[in-house]
Amino acid sequence: KGRDAFAFDPISSPYLEIADDLLIRTPYSKTLLRELHEIPWASWDNELRAWRVPFRSYEELRRRWPIIEEAARHSEPEERKRRREAESDSEAQRTRRLRYAERRRHRYPVPSEDLPPMGRPVATEQCGVVVFTDVSGELVEPSVLAAFYPHARRTDIDYAWGTWRSATLTELIRTWPARREASEMERSRGWWQPTLPELRVARRNARTIERRRRNRDLGPTS
Structure with missing residues (x-):
């Protein structure tokens, strides 16, 4: 059933790989971990350094995927760097520097x-x-x-x-x-x-x- 659901409505994402299970590799994110912990039978594979989600949990993964993918993108090193640079130019950062x-x-x-x-x-x-x-x-x-x-x-x-x-x-x-x-x-x-x-x-x-x-x-x- 899970494989059929995936074939009918697949997830296309650089963070998702197809193997015996669905493999998810992303940067670290608390939001992402919280979502994955809510998916039945999802587990961390330390050897592959990836999360395994069985096909039988695909519908729940599909439902939570927009949040997972957004959290992963938000945690990419380049995105973190961009936010730090933007923050360094912000009014709040200037105020902190003046107070310091x-x-x-x-x-x-x-x-x-x-x-x-x-x-x-x-x-x-x-x-x-x-x-x-x-x-x-x-x-x-x-x-x-x-x-x-x-x-x-x-x-x-x-x-x-x-x-x-x-x-x-x-x-x-x-x-x-x-x-x-x-x-x-x-x-x-x-x-x-x-x-x-x-x-x-x-x-x-x-x-x-x-x-x-x-x-x-x-x-x-x-």
Whole structure:
């Protein structure tokens, strides 16, 4: 019955081969795998590096084939490359690059009348848990606040640039966590005493950074 159905309404595709069974070879795709797993008696042949679908399951394969073939085409290396290139020119990608460049400047707007403590880890909206080292007298332009720091939306106060660095693991371990979540007022000013969950994330990241630094320092030398 399955062979008759195939002969009457065959699938013509570069991803499908005819043998004792129907053989499907495609690039990797989660969507494709999900569809194939729904086809009765479909199985992966590790030796042939292909999916086997018996002819008795042809009608179900035929029904799902448009999704399978589209997912396969979508996963082709050239198609992936084309999408990456298109994304690199997209507005979203440009925005991400600008935000990354802003973060690398290690500056952060703080209310000029409500400054964070210097030399002590505090939580921030955009940069996580950091240590402020200095506050300049330079006021932040409203356009910069709107573009990169949406939390700083109060118009009745001035924001100055604070300079920050990443907190060390030792500093994070010694920091006493806040007993409650940051209030709306604390979040609107942009900094607050970190909670235990926030400190745990920061400590985990700091351990990873220190481990990478040690591995780099102990790496092979020529």
